Amino acid sequence: MPNNPAFGQADLTNCERELIHLAGSIQPHGLLLVLSEPQLLITQLSGNAESLIGTPAWSLLSQPLRELGGDIERQVRELAAASDLAEPAPLRCRVQVGGDTDEFEGAVHRVAGIGLLVEVEPAHPPRGGTEMVDIDSERLLKQLSGAIERFSAASTIGTLADAAVRSFRDLIGYDRCMVYKFDPDGHGKIIAEARDPRLESLLGHHYPASDIPQRARQLYLRNRLRVLVDVHYEPAPLLPRRPAGSDEELDMSMSYLRSMSPLHLQYLKNMGVTATLVVSLVREGRLWGLIACHHYAPRNLRFAVRAAADLMTEVISTRIAAIENYAHAQVAIQVRRLEQRLVEATSTEGDWRLALFRNPRTLLQPLDATAAALFYEGEVLTSGEAPSTPELRALMEWVDVQAFDDGLFSCSSVARENPALDSLTPTASGVLAVKLSTSRPDYLMWFRKEQLLSVTWAGDPSKPVVGNDPMELSPRRSFAAWSEIVRGTALPWSTGEQALARAFGHSLIDIIVQINAVRLLIAEHQLTQIRSTVEHSKEPIVVADAERRALFANDAFFALAGRPRESRPTLDEMATLFTEPKIVRSVLNTLALERQPWRGDLALDLGEGRTRAVAVRAEVVPARDGSVLGYFLIFADLTESQRAEAARRHLEQSLTRGEADAAAPSRTPNDSDELINAIFANASLAAMDIADGNASPSVAPLLEELEASTRRAASLYGLIRRFGGS
Incomplete structure (x- = not known):
């Protein structure tokens, strides 16, 4: 396909479309096997089998997996029976190497229409080989607990990014660790860096979107952690090149051993970088940024350490969502305060615009x-x-x-x-x-x-x-x-x-509607102009005179109430639109007697047993002589906020169950308890930050994503305990 260059055939003019998921080769520190089901026959494998397990690759083709010895066949069958393997599942097994069986670790996933894709690498490479980062379980869990505490304490993206790069460098010891953030156009900027002092700083540097082509970004979303052991590696080709019975290349999108684009490798070589770890920062299903770690000598990571890096990134991602959403909530608070000042300025100075520009910083x-x-x-x-x-x-x-x-x-x-x-x-x-x-x-x-x-x-x-x-x-x-x-x-x-x-514009529109509603009551000679403004507003509003006759109810109100427009009903008649008219009339009576604004939640009766929860804001408009000119009521649909509240309760219940399991009497307190508690504590804090002061439609999906992320973090914690190093 001329518009989509094959792997390794791209240049700077078309690298955006390079078919990097059809690499046809792997990094040689691991072994890749493609198995047909259900017999688990080896239909395709990487050509480096002899160097890793001592058996020539061609001799293994069409052979059953058990020919590799050890317990690899049993482990793979158990995983295949327990899951659909749409996502890679961790694999720990033993394989015959020479006359002994050695420990291997890796992952298994299913490729549609092809079979199982198994990737393994030696858990303990021979002495004198590539350096392997291997951290014992106790120290690994302790480092994770400390890192998560630092992430939870971060109140800004800057402090969180700094904590992230320091924690990654402490964990894996790479020469340079960076947080790389994408802007809306896809360009990147390094916003945090921890490095060996002998290296020049890249902090604050920008890079064009073309440095990370769109296909690579899509793979970063699907396969969130990638390790390059040695940039100078000789790729191990797949034998045969295409899966048996297929005219297409093997889809290696979820393969962690998959060869990297020659353009990317050359980029790293030009920087002098030898080994890398890249982990995706994902927010609301989009690639927010990357944690990129560079080392200037070959380096590999045990699977437990990779899981720890993945877990830390998952927690960082939830913290990013919490911080950014909390910042939005704080701005919303500022907007509400500004709203009060604008309304007050209208009453005292006659012009809300002066108050809007009085404090430029706001x-x-x-x-x-x-x-x-x-x-x-x-x-x-x-x-x-x-x-x-x-x-x-x-x-x-x-x-x-x-x-x-x-x-x-x-x-x-x-x-x-x-x-x-x-x-x-x-x-x-x-x-x-x-x-x-x-x-x-x-x-x-x-x-x-x-x-x-x-x-x-x-x-x-x-x-x-x-x-x-x-x-x-x-x-x-x-x-x-x-x-x-x-x-x-x-x-x-x-x-x-x-x-x-x-949101600022909507709030300002709301303010303008309120002010124009006041104008309707103060100056009837301006009624035609102001009525046009209110009539076209998206904010549901009802304006009534001192006798509680509705002077105006806009289309947005009747749309909210699910009723056809009526001709100037009284407020008492409008009370019948609610599920509890008596309560509404009581509120209106209190409003008239006490002359104080009222805010509360009510339910509109939509007919046929359907209701809609709404927030109601009722204001009394006083005349200069102390009498009442009238009232206005503004409504807001609470459907989304109720959904968010339900999501919050579900999350709290999920966290409570998780904490109860973690605190089961059969367990003895240890560092792992501290870690899982830190994970739940971070999730609880993130939930509060997300929900605090914000009722936008994005809150419920954020809370649901937080719950899923916390479950994934807990699953990764279990993987760490199972695959913990020596």
């Missing part, structure tokens, strides 16, 4: 923006280092005709999208805009300057950064490529920042 810092502008009712207000008003109006006219995603527009290079706006690059290369009205060009926009980065490189500064040979890949060349890619652009807006902007 508006700019959450989104790491350098400036902001509000376009409202034909006027422009700015904060920070913003472009001139004519430039802003030209930008607004361009933004107004762009496609919006749920009221949000994002761009990291305005000049690239519209060269006529090139003058904006120094102050507003990137723009993030939220729509505040469906009937007018009202927007809140944040801006970022062009990203400029200078790096001091070790070595000869006159040495060319980019050579003519496409195999001259290196961090220096990659940085030059990245610099060229991002010239004239701002730092891209992350998905998290876009979500925050969208």
Whole structure:
């Protein structure tokens, strides 16, 4: 297939499509076998069998697995019977080597339509061979417990990343350990590093997305831990090249011994790197980043140590989700406080916009923006280092005709999208805009300057950064490529920042709806204009006069209530839309008598036995003479928050059961108890951080993912105890 170069046939122009999962060879420190079922006949194997077990590869083809001696056949049959093996299952067995049986460890998984793929390597390589990191169980569990405690204590991504690289270097002793984070465009940045002091630092360096092709990223999601023992290895080819009876190459996506792309190996050689460990950081099913460890001599890891690295990364991933979600919750708290100030400013100063821009830090810092502008009712207000008003109006006219995603527009290079706006690059290369009205060009926009980065490189500064040979890949060349890619652009807006902007915009829309609801009661001569704004709002709202006659209930309210629009019912009549009308009427009576706002949860009656939980916010609007002008009620659907609460309770029950099992009387307290307790404690802390102050639709999936991750971490803990080193 010309558009998809075969393994080893790619260059820099098409490496994105290289078929790296069809490698046809493995790293030679292990042995790969493909077995037909149910007989477990060897139909394909790596050509290095003789060097590892003393038996020529061709002599093993079409032979039963038991020909390898030891207990490998029994162990593989037990695994095949106990699981569908869609994911690799750990394997520990003995294999005949010469006249003795030696211990091997590895993994087994099933390849659809082919059979079982078995990978094993000597648990104890011969003296004088490649260095093997082997840590005894007691010390390994103690190191894991300490690492998880440090991860749980981290309150920012920066401190967590620093704790991660230190913990990995302490565990495996590689010369350099890094946390590599992806931005929304797929470019990478090293945000933390622990290294041998003799090495130059790569901290803060950026790399283009092309350094890790999309196929490789997909494999990092499926196969989360990869070890390269020696970059100078001679690949062991599969014999025969294709599985028996198949015209296709063997799919090695889940193979941990699979050969790596020659381009990637050359990249490492150009850096002087000999051995690597790469573990995926996954959040909400997406590749958030990588933990990449480099060593400058051949090095391998026992399976228990690999499981420990995998477990640490799993805990780090849950902590990333908790920290980022908690940060969003804190911003949501700031937004609610801002909402109060804006409403108060409307009452005391008559203009909420002044309060919005009174404290620039509140508006700019959450989104790491350098400036902001509000376009409202034909006027422009700015904060920070913003472009001139004519430039802003030209930008607004361009933004107004762009496609919006749920009221949000994002761009990291305005000049690239519209060269006529090139003058904006120094102050507003990137723009993030939220729509505040469906009937007018009202927007809140944040801006970022062009990203400029200078790096001091070790070595000869006159040495060319980019050579003519496409195999001259290196961090220096990659940085030059990245610099060229991002010239004239701002730092891209992350998905998290876009979500925050969208939430900020929705809150501001809510504020505007509230203020316009007040205007409806204060100035009836503005009623037509304000009614249009409220009518098109997505926020369900009901406005009533002092006699509790509903002056207005928007379409969003009737859609929420699941009823057709009615003509100005009283609040008492609206009470019948709820499952408990008496309680609603009681609330309304109390509201009128005590003249205090009320907040609470109620249930709408949708008919046919269906209900919908809603949060209700009821406000009294006082007149200057102390009387009551009227009321407004704002509603919010609680369906997602209830789902999140159910997920939280399920997680708590799961953690409680897990802790009870860990504390069973039959067990004697030891370091392993401390480890499993640390895992549950980290999960509990992460759950609190995720759920705290946030009722967005993402909370329930996050809690469900946290539960699955904790179960996986506990499973890895069991693997460590079973496969623990000497």
